[in-house]
Amino acid sequence: MNKDRYLETVRKSSLFRTLRGESFAVLMENGVLRSVEEEAFFFMQGEPATHVYVLCEGRARMVQYTPNGLQITLRLVTPGQTFGGVALLQPSSGYPVTAQAMQDCLAIGWEARFLQMLAEKEPSIALNTMQLMHHYIVELQERQQALSAARVEQRIARTLLKLAAQAGRKTEAGILIDFPLTRQEIAEMCGTTLYTVSRTLNEWERKGLLDIGREKVILLQPHGLVEIAEGFE
Amino acid sequence: MNKDRYLETVRKSSLFRTLRGESFAVLMENGVLRSVEEEAFFFMQGEPATHVYVLCEGRARMVQYTPNGLQITLRLVTPGQTFGGVALLQPSSGYPVTAQAMQDCLAIGWEARFLQMLAEKEPSIALNTMQLMHHYIVELQERQQALSAARVEQRIARTLLKLAAQAGRKTEAGILIDFPLTRQEIAEMCGTTLYTVSRTLNEWERKGLLDIGREKVILLQPHGLVEIAEGFE
DNA sequence: CGAACACTTGAACCTAATCAATGAGTGTGG
DNA sequence: CCACACTCATTGATTAGGTTCAAGTGTTCG
Numbered sequence: 001m002n003k004d005r006y007l008e009t010v011r012k013s014s015l016f017r018t019l020r021g022e023s024f025a026v027l028m029e030n031g032v033l034r035s036v037e038e039e040a041f042f043f044m045q046g047e048p049a050t051h052v053y054v055l056c057e058g059r060a061r062m063v064q065y066t067p068n069g070l071q072i073t074l075r076l077v078t079p080g081q082t083f084g085g086v087a088l089l090q091p092s093s094g095y096p097v098t099a100q101a102m103q104d105c106l107a108i109g110w111e112a113r114f115l116q117m118l119a120e121k122e123p124s125i126a127l128n129t130m131q132l133m134h135h136y137i138v139e140l141q142e143r144q145q146a147l148s149a150a151r152v153e154q155r156i157a158r159t160l161l162k163l164a165a166q167a168g169r170k171t172e173a174g175i176l177i178d179f180p181l182t183r184q185e186i187a188e189m190c191g192t193t194l195y196t197v198s199r200t201l202n203e204w205e206r207k208g209l210l211d212i213g214r215e216k217v218i219l220l221q222p223h224g225l226v227e228i229a230e231g232f233e
Numbered sequence: 234m235n236k237d238r239y240l241e242t243v244r245k246s247s248l249f250r251t252l253r254g255e256s257f258a259v260l261m262e263n264g265v266l267r268s269v270e271e272e273a274f275f276f277m278q279g280e281p282a283t284h285v286y287v288l289c290e291g292r293a294r295m296v297q298y299t300p301n302g303l304q305i306t307l308r309l310v311t312p313g314q315t316f317g318g319v320a321l322l323q324p325s326s327g328y329p330v331t332a333q334a335m336q337d338c339l340a341i342g343w344e345a346r347f348l349q350m351l352a353e354k355e356p357s358i359a360l361n362t363m364q365l366m367h368h369y370i371v372e373l374q375e376r377q378q379a380l381s382a383a384r385v386e387q388r389i390a391r392t393l394l395k396l397a398a399q400a401g402r403k404t405e406a407g408i409l410i411d412f413p414l415t416r417q418e419i420a421e422m423c424g425t426t427l428y429t430v431s432r433t434l435n436e437w438e439r440k441g442l443l444d445i446g447r448e449k450v451i452l453l454q455p456h457g458l459v460e461i462a463e464g465f466e
Numbered sequence: 467c468g469a470a471c472a473c474t475t476g477a478a479c480c481t482a483a484t485c486a487a488t489g490a491g492t493g494t495g496g
Numbered sequence: 497c498c499a500c501a502c503t504c505a506t507t508g509a510t511t512a513g514g515t516t517c518a519a520g521t522g523t524t525c526g
Contacts, residue, residue, distance in 0.1 A: 133366045140373040147380040
């Protein structure tokens with residue numbers, strides 16, 4: 001049962017970090033390891049929300065499909081993060097988003113009913129859930145601002161900065177966004193087209209703000225991006 | 234102590250509807266009636282989040298100001314609804330939005346610390362909070378879709394439909410949005426300009442979908458708007 | 467009546483989407 | 497190892513949707 005390899009990941013996850021001893025053991029016993037390969041789905045928008053997951057390996061994204069068939073990426077999930085949290089609240093209603101693996105993924109999942117039982121003994125789970133939701137709300141509000149009030153340049157800058165904060169790795173050159181990321185994917189995160197992203201990134205490279213390559217972005221002057229993101233131009 | 238006039242409003246509010254007897258009495262005792270006149274603020278973005286409110290009379294909006302000075306209206310609050318809910322979760326962090334009265338308002342407010350105490354005796358408050366947050370999240374996600382994937386026409390249509398659902402009154406002619414609402418305000422809700430709103434509403438009036446006037450909108454053919462909102466057309 | 471406010475409408479402008487063609491990098495099989 | 501296919505990316509030309517600016521019409525209210 002190799003899910004024990006991820007004991008630490010779960011213990012540090014924002015949803016369960018307050019669990020100790022017995023409760024934690026019960027938790028791990030009831031979790032089910034699930035592996036999903038690149039491009040495949042943990043769950044789809046609209047499906048009954050039955051499970052809550054903690055990602056252990058890989059990278060996933062939460063996507064929403066619009067009536068027109070366009071897709072927008074709401075957020076990325078990195079190891080240690082929780083997703084599918086709605087299942088705890090409204091098991092009856094479906095997942096409001098689709099969870100898709102961007103790389104081969106491993107995650108541990110729990111049935112909503114089990115977690116609800118556990119939450120009765122461990123009220124901290126409910127508190128943690130609220131914290132998570134709160135974070136998520138703040139994030140959504142920021143994003144909303146970004147989308148409704150900023151021009152594309154600003155949106156792209158914000159997206160890159162957020163990605164760097166979430167998955168950046170310092171190298172001697174600058175901050176590398178530490179996984180393959182196509183122009184198309186960036187575009188879906190900030191509500192524009194891959195063409196505009198391409199043009200913009202190239203312009204910024206010319207200005208020395210970035211170093212770009214195939215599925216690669218390195219931030220050389222994060223501060224310059226911050227200025228663009230804030231609208232100081 | 235005329236806040237007792239609003240006993241029923243509070244008893245039906247989504248945050249406190251599960252409270253009975255003693256707890257409810259304590260609740261009402263600790264609530265403070267606050268009146269805020271048109272255009273004035275309950276609280277401003279960034280201020281320490283100390284109070285949670287239930288609106289009793291009037292109409293308020295939750296606004297966010299962008300770095301550029303633009304403002305966007307995140308949601309409208311109608312009597313019986315809760316606002317300032319973040320105070321429960323992260324009293325230390327500031328309010329993430331500004332609450333402004335659109336008309337003269339009356340609301341009852343509680344200190345976050347008091348509610349936290351009460352929540353320990355009445356776990357249903359925590360549950361209700363989670364329900365509220367969940368609703369809010371779903372709403373934000375819908376809105377995000379609306380903003381990132383739809384053209385202005387669709388956004389305006391959605392905004393009107395949502396307003397009608399929230400504050401519509403059936404008349405013999407159609408659904409009247411039951412409070413004064415300027416083109417500017419509509420524009421701020423869907424991230425466009427008053428000019429575009431004006432043009433669009435007039436076009437729709439010509440098509441017979443609406444009946445418009447000064448600070449007045451009546452939906453004559455809601456179904457037609459739904460079609461526009463969904464992107465058929 | 468006059469001033470402030472809400473709204474309308476035309477014209478110029480501009481951002482970013484769209485379309486189309488091409489180039490660069492990666493991987494696979496013969 | 498090279499040829500082919502495929503995906504990712506760049507770049508130019510065109511265009512549409514919306515913003516912005518400016519001028520003017522109604523309305524309401526002190």
